[in-house]
Amino acid sequence: MITIRHLPLLALALGAPASAATLSDVAASLKATTSLSADFTQTGADGKVLTGKMILARPGRIRFQYDTAKLLIVGNGRTLTFVDYGVNQVSQWPVKSTPLGILLASEPDLSGVARIAQVTDTGVIVDARDAKRPEFGSLAIAFRTDKAAPAGLALTGWTSFDAQGGRTTTILSNIRYNADLSKADFGFRDPRRPVTR
Incomplete structure (x- = not known):
């Protein structure tokens, strides 16, 4: 069971007092968050802290642009891609089969997985996890009550747990809801392919 004891960084990210929110809330x-942009601070299992900017456009699209690390995470609506430009490596999964899929679904149905x-x-x-796909780990998603946020709950971050127990915590700040992201880039440059001029 995931508790505040296991999630100290997320607990610090929560702000105003919360009422007894339900899964429906x-x-x-x-569902009311059609798009979102924010700064993020990510703390890995090794204690390393990375920062950057995130944009999200439901359904299925997300981009984590890191400030200094040669990494990129991007979802194009169907596929979530992790790119490590330091070693020219690309890993891909269906968005709906990853823990982030719960944040990006067109019709969030939490009843069976959260x-x-x-x-x-x-x-x-x-706490969100797919019992049928334990290899994809789980996601603990933090919200705080905020009348200005969609449906009164503000997403403040999450902690992802992989199947081996590794933990990565992402805290959001400077959040902007439902902005126009029509020109946002949810693609990536594939480092495995030579650049043609």
């Missing part, structure tokens, strides 16, 4: 918030893991004076954490 969380699903309504996700539960309210923790409700405290500072917020709510939802």
Whole structure:
């Protein structure tokens, strides 16, 4: 079971007191968030901290642009791609088969894959995992009550757990909801292919 004890960084990210949010409330918030842009701070299992900018456009599209690391994570609506430009490596999975799929679904249905893991004076954490695909790990998603946020819940970050127990925590800041991302780039340069001039 995921608790606040396991998620100290997410607990710090939660702000105003939360009422007893339900999965329906969380699903309504996700559905009402058609797009989102934010700065992020990511802490890996090794303690290394990376920063960058994230854009999200539901359904299925997301981009993590790192400030200094030669990494890129991008979802184009169908496929989530992890690119390591340092070693010219590309890994890909169907978006819906990854833990981030719950944030990006066109019609968020949390009933079979998520539960309210923790409700405290500072917020709510939802534990999401697909029992049929344990190899994809799980996601603990943090929200805080915020009247200005879609459906009254503001996404503040998440912790992803891989099948081996490794943990990566992502905290969002400077969040902007439902902005025009029509010109946003959800593609990537494939480092395995030579550049032609």
